[in-house]
Amino acid sequence: MLGNFVYANPTKLYFGDEPKNNLIEAISGFGKKVLLTYGGGSIKRNGIYDDVTAALTEAGKEVVELSGVMPNPTVEKVEEGRRIARENNVDIILAVGGGSTIDYAKAVSVSAWYDGDAWERFWLHHEDPKPGERIIPVGAVLTMAGTGSEMNGGSVITNHATKLKIGKVFGEEVMPKFAILNPKYTFSLPHRQMVAGIFDTMSHILEQYLSGDDDSTSDYLAEGLMRSVISSSRVAVKDPENYEARSNLMWSATWALNTLIGEGKTQDWMVHMIGQAIGAYTDATHGMTLSGISVAYYRYIMRYGTTRFARFAEVVWGIDSKGKTEAQLAAEGIDALEAWIKEIGAASEITSLGVTEDMLEGIARASFILKGGYKKLTREEIVEILKASL
Amino acid sequence: MLGNFVYANPTKLYFGDEPKNNLIEAISGFGKKVLLTYGGGSIKRNGIYDDVTAALTEAGKEVVELSGVMPNPTVEKVEEGRRIARENNVDIILAVGGGSTIDYAKAVSVSAWYDGDAWERFWLHHEDPKPGERIIPVGAVLTMAGTGSEMNGGSVITNHATKLKIGKVFGEEVMPKFAILNPKYTFSLPHRQMVAGIFDTMSHILEQYLSGDDDSTSDYLAEGLMRSVISSSRVAVKDPENYEARSNLMWSATWALNTLIGEGKTQDWMVHMIGQAIGAYTDATHGMTLSGISVAYYRYIMRYGTTRFARFAEVVWGIDSKGKTEAQLAAEGIDALEAWIKEIGAASEITSLGVTEDMLEGIARASFILKGGYKKLTREEIVEILKASL
Numbered sequence: 001m002l003g004n005f006v007y008a009n010p011t012k013l014y015f016g017d018e019p020k021n022n023l024i025e026a027i028s029g030f031g032k033k034v035l036l037t038y039g040g041g042s043i044k045r046n047g048i049y050d051d052v053t054a055a056l057t058e059a060g061k062e063v064v065e066l067s068g069v070m071p072n073p074t075v076e077k078v079e080e081g082r083r084i085a086r087e088n089n090v091d092i093i094l095a096v097g098g099g100s101t102i103d104y105a106k107a108v109s110v111s112a113w114y115d116g117d118a119w120e121r122f123w124l125h126h127e128d129p130k131p132g133e134r135i136i137p138v139g140a141v142l143t144m145a146g147t148g149s150e151m152n153g154g155s156v157i158t159n160h161a162t163k164l165k166i167g168k169v170f171g172e173e174v175m176p177k178f179a180i181l182n183p184k185y186t187f188s189l190p191h192r193q194m195v196a197g198i199f200d201t202m203s204h205i206l207e208q209y210l211s212g213d214d215d216s217t218s219d220y221l222a223e224g225l226m227r228s229v230i231s232s233s234r235v236a237v238k239d240p241e242n243y244e245a246r247s248n249l250m251w252s253a254t255w256a257l258n259t260l261i262g263e264g265k266t267q268d269w270m271v272h273m274i275g276q277a278i279g280a281y282t283d284a285t286h287g288m289t290l291s292g293i294s295v296a297y298y299r300y301i302m303r304y305g306t307t308r309f310a311r312f313a314e315v316v317w318g319i320d321s322k323g324k325t326e327a328q329l330a331a332e333g334i335d336a337l338e339a340w341i342k343e344i345g346a347a348s349e350i351t352s353l354g355v356t357e358d359m360l361e362g363i364a365r366a367s368f369i370l371k372g373g374y375k376k377l378t379r380e381e382i383v384e385i386l387k388a389s390l
Numbered sequence: 391m392l393g394n395f396v397y398a399n400p401t402k403l404y405f406g407d408e409p410k411n412n413l414i415e416a417i418s419g420f421g422k423k424v425l426l427t428y429g430g431g432s433i434k435r436n437g438i439y440d441d442v443t444a445a446l447t448e449a450g451k452e453v454v455e456l457s458g459v460m461p462n463p464t465v466e467k468v469e470e471g472r473r474i475a476r477e478n479n480v481d482i483i484l485a486v487g488g489g490s491t492i493d494y495a496k497a498v499s500v501s502a503w504y505d506g507d508a509w510e511r512f513w514l515h516h517e518d519p520k521p522g523e524r525i526i527p528v529g530a531v532l533t534m535a536g537t538g539s540e541m542n543g544g545s546v547i548t549n550h551a552t553k554l555k556i557g558k559v560f561g562e563e564v565m566p567k568f569a570i571l572n573p574k575y576t577f578s579l580p581h582r583q584m585v586a587g588i589f590d591t592m593s594h595i596l597e598q599y600l601s602g603d604d605d606s607t608s609d610y611l612a613e614g615l616m617r618s619v620i621s622s623s624r625v626a627v628k629d630p631e632n633y634e635a636r637s638n639l640m641w642s643a644t645w646a647l648n649t650l651i652g653e654g655k656t657q658d659w660m661v662h663m664i665g666q667a668i669g670a671y672t673d674a675t676h677g678m679t680l681s682g683i684s685v686a687y688y689r690y691i692m693r694y695g696t697t698r699f700a701r702f703a704e705v706v707w708g709i710d711s712k713g714k715t716e717a718q719l720a721a722e723g724i725d726a727l728e729a730w731i732k733e734i735g736a737a738s739e740i741t742s743l744g745v746t747e748d749m750l751e752g753i754a755r756a757s758f759i760l761k762g763g764y765k766k767l768t769r770e771e772i773v774e775i776l777k778a779s780l
Contacts, residue, residue, distance in 0.1 A: 001573075001637035004406025009399070015654065016394025183391075215625075217618040217638045217645075224614030228607040235605075247391035247654070248607045255607075255650075264405065264637070 001264035002214050009258055011151040012178045015251065017243075019182040023055040023141065026178040030137055031091025035084065037066040037105055038096045043143060046188040052096055052141055064088045069097065072158040072165060072279055072286070073104040075119045081108035082118065085136060092137045095176075098197070099147025099156075099286075102140045106155040106174050109136045123157050123166040140179040144189055145250040146197025146287060148204060148257025150179035158280060163366055165280040167272070181254065183247040187240060191345070194240060196287030198233045199346040201253040202226065203290040207269050208262040210298070210308060211372050222261045225252050226316045230340060237344050268373035271297055274382060277366035284353035291346035292353055295338045296388035300381070302330045305374030309333055350389045360386045391654035392604050399648055401541040402568045405641065407633075409572040413445040413531065416568040420527055421481025425474065427456040427495055428486040433533065436578040442486055442531055454478045459487065462548040462555060462669055462676070463494040465509045471498035472508065475526060482527045485566075488587070489537025489546075489676075492530045496545040496564050499526045513547050513556040530569040534579055535640040536587025536677060538594060538647025540569035548670060553756055555670040557662070571644065573637040577630060581735070584630060586677030588623045589736040591643040592616065593680040597659045598652040600688070600698060601762050612651045615642050616706045620730060627734050658763035661687055664772060667756035674743035681736035682743055685728045686778035690771070692720045695764030699723055740779045750776045 014022035027034070034056055043049040056063055066084050069077060085093065085108050095105035111118035113134035140150045148154070153170035186194065209222040229252045235245035255261070274297070275289035282289075302309040310326040313319040313333025321329055341348050355363070364382040377385075404412035417424070424446055433439040446453055456474050459467060475483065475498050485495035501508035503524035530540045538544070543560035576584065599612040619642045625635035645651070664687070665679035672679075692699040700716040703709040703723025711719055731738050745753070754772040767775075 001405065001641050002634055004408060006402065006404050006412075008402040012396065012398040014396050015391065018394060022396075215621065215634055215638065217615070217622075217641045220614035220618035220621075221611055221645075222614070223617075224610035224612070225607070227613075228610035231605065231610075232607075244392055244605055248605065251391045251607045251654070255611075260645075264641070 001216050001218065003264040005263050007259060007263055008172045009151060009175065010172055010177070011175050011258075013151065013181055013254065014178065015181045017182055017184050019141065019180050019185065020051050020055045022180050023052065024059045026180065027056070027059055027061065027092065027094065027139055030139070030177070032060070032062050033064065033088060033090045034061045035064050035066055035088065035090040035093045035108075036096065037069055037081070037093060037101060037108070039067070039069045039071075039101055041067065042188075043096055048096060048141070048143055048185055052094070064090060069101045069104045071100050072156075072283060073100055073107065075157060075159045077104065078107045078111060078118060078157060082112045085112040090136060092139055094139045094141065096141040096143065098142070098144030099149040102138070102142075102149035102176065103147070103155040103157070105138045105140070106149075106153070106170065107157055109138050110170065110174055112136055119157070119159060123159075123168050135173055138174070138176045140176045141185070142179055142181050142250070143185045144193060144197055145186055145246075145253040146200035148201070148253055150176055150181065151254050151258040154257070156276070160280075163280045163362070165276040167276065181250055183243055183250050186246050186250060191237075191240065192285070194236065195345050196285045197253065198229065198236070198249060198287070198344060199291040199341065200287035201249070201256045202229055203271055203287070203294060204256040205229070205261065206294070207271055208265070208267045210305065210312065211268040211374065212266040213305070213307060214265065216265050218261050218263055218265050223315045225256055225261065228252050230316070233344050266372045269370050270373050270377060273368045273370060274363070274385070277363045278350060278353065278355060280366055281359050281363055282354040288347040288353055289350070291341050291348065292350040293385060293389045295334060295341065295348065296385045298334050298337065300385055300388070301374050302334060303327070306330050350386070355386070355390065357390065391606050391608065393654040395653050397649060397653055398562045399541060399565065400562055400567070401565050401648075403541065403571055403644065404568065405571045407572055407574050409531065409570050409575065410441050410445045412570050413442065414449045416570065417446070417449055417451070417482065417484065417529055420529070420567065422450070422452050423454065423478060423480045424451045425454050425456055425478065425480040425483045425498075425526075426486065427459055427471070427483060427491060427498070429457070429459045429461075429491055431457065432578075433486055438486060438531070438533055438575055442484070454480060459491045459494045461490050462546075462673060463490055463497065465547060465549045467494065468497045468501060468508060468547060472502045475502040480526060482529055484529045484531065486531040486533065488532070488534030489539040492528070492532075492539035492566065493537070493545040493547070495528045495530070496539075496543070496560065497547055499528045500560065500564055502526055509547070509549060513549075513558050525563055528564070528566045530566045531575070532569055532571050532640070533575045534583060534587055535576055535636075535643040536590035538591070538643055540566055540571065541644050541648040544647070546666070550670075553670045553752070555666040557666065571640055573633055573640050576636050576640060581627075581630065582675070584626065585735050586675045587643065588619065588626070588639060588677070588734060589681040589731065590677035591639070591646045592619055593661055593677070593684060594646040595619070595651065596684070597661055598655070598657045600695065600702065601658040601764065602656040603695070603698060604655065606655050608651050608653055608655050613705045615646055615651065618642050620706070623734050656762045659760050660763055660767060663758045663760060664753070664775070667753045668740060668743065668745060670756055671749050671753055672744040678737040678743055679740070681731050681738065682740040683775060683779045685724060685731065685738065686775045688724050688727065690775055690778070691764050692724060693717070696720050740776070745776070745780065747780065
């Protein structure tokens, strides 16, 4: 914990299998008019929509619906949300879905009452952390674990016209006021979506953990979370309705990206930068873009941070260090990561995601280059890593 | 994560070595009149008092002082605080100190504007979680790591007349609004106090971890925290001004008892119950009462939860499991805990704390018996554990 920081996370989490009562309690103090936003309608097939609307009715709320939020929410969709939120003067936005829907709700939240170009102010100039003057509170009912959007200020928005997918991180004012976390709501998720969420969680932890060489409590917490994710993922891929495993995966996802395990330390985030660029080119599932390039990225980068990668192998994967050099241990840790990616059925390459060789230069150019990892990459190195991921 | 729960922790933590600016920022929104409370005056010798009063002056605050908070704050001292807080109609209570001072501030916070018998309502009937109707906000400047009081609703108060020391846990309304965590503020702490704080932290983790047999993310986080505490304690006892080690110890202490690692699982807490009873009899340092009985307690209890104790030995202490039964592993884990207690210089028995054989029956009677551990103890078993700790 060598760095100075402020930790503030006011999101109230209602965890467990009594979602209806939790939602009624959680939303009670937030006015009458609710903008209910969700994705493609799967929540109407699995009963979640019925639970939510029953709770809202019982809580005496007036509901305006805004559906059709896509997996990578677009600037155009944000414009639609701004207009509807303003026209109806809503008191709260309730996002029912996964990270895309919650990210989208935050985007509408900060931009609805802002008069200028929201994309330009909040995403293109994403170094400025300030939200708009008037923010509409957001609540969330989580239906997919992975992004951590339910307890952070992150909001990733895609601009297809410019082929840019940008994640903005707002402060505590924009974090959801509450989130309903019911592990059973993730049971009906398609297998591939569950696996993508698991790797998204793992990637969040890895990208904070695999950076820096100081001794920090944050890294010990990260190791604990990774061990829990690995253990529960092995149960969940075989038995998706195992409540214990799905609840651990849901809780781990939340804590993997609510700032806790990154406090006081440097962080990497290049896998997300490259993954988001792949997403902007292919519209592939976010978690799969991360797993598709992680092995090649870490295999390239580990020589610059061997000690931490060796610790990763020993502590997280339980690899016996006896008689091995740090470099050997580091390599075995990434082998273990690769084997696990294949075991749970995440993408272990990017060709199947629709990436072709002619896209690589463009993806490399669209990747924001950060310097928090063990090596600041050049464009050429990104192209090499992408090639090794094909 | 099999249990249902609500996680809400609004305390804003300002971590690092810029405490003055942090305090000015943190306290700005809380009115003009500050009740500044602290202990025996050590903060006047080490410069912390000067830092704090300079910040309060710069922030334009009017200060009422209330000093002399003792290590185990008493009901009589709470009465004094209630009177002063009311007479001066203070807007916020700023506790500068360790857990005792912050616990005390919370006690004054909830009881100042309550007209009845505060001890009876809030501590003696400590099952009722409701605070009073009017709560004075609390802020904290932490000078000792260990209790976790800076980010939770706990408040332990001692009634010498009835030889009772009771820990009440209030909800989020009573948690400090902010806490200033500057690792350097702990540098001047006497060695014995530092060690007591380290074991208090470890005990908080152990008492949540050594209970239950389900697979829970909470326990993986607990393991990470324990590994960090053990690692940093070994540095800090040799080099108390090692910023990295002291910062990890401070951060771990906060997260060991802010509800996170206990969510969704059963918890034990008998070591605290017996330790508090010892404290009521001897006024011994809290952390030392815990280390003094832990080894005997766990050695007795481990047969009822062997699998978890074996995991504790392997994951937390890195003991090689090859060729060993779970019972052997479990025993070796407690041996390792005992060796570490001696290594860092915590009390490994209770005779040196002033406990004599004639007190044991009384201490056992004064210990609240909880049922969250692997075995619900009888009074006779508590006496046996106390005897084994002499």
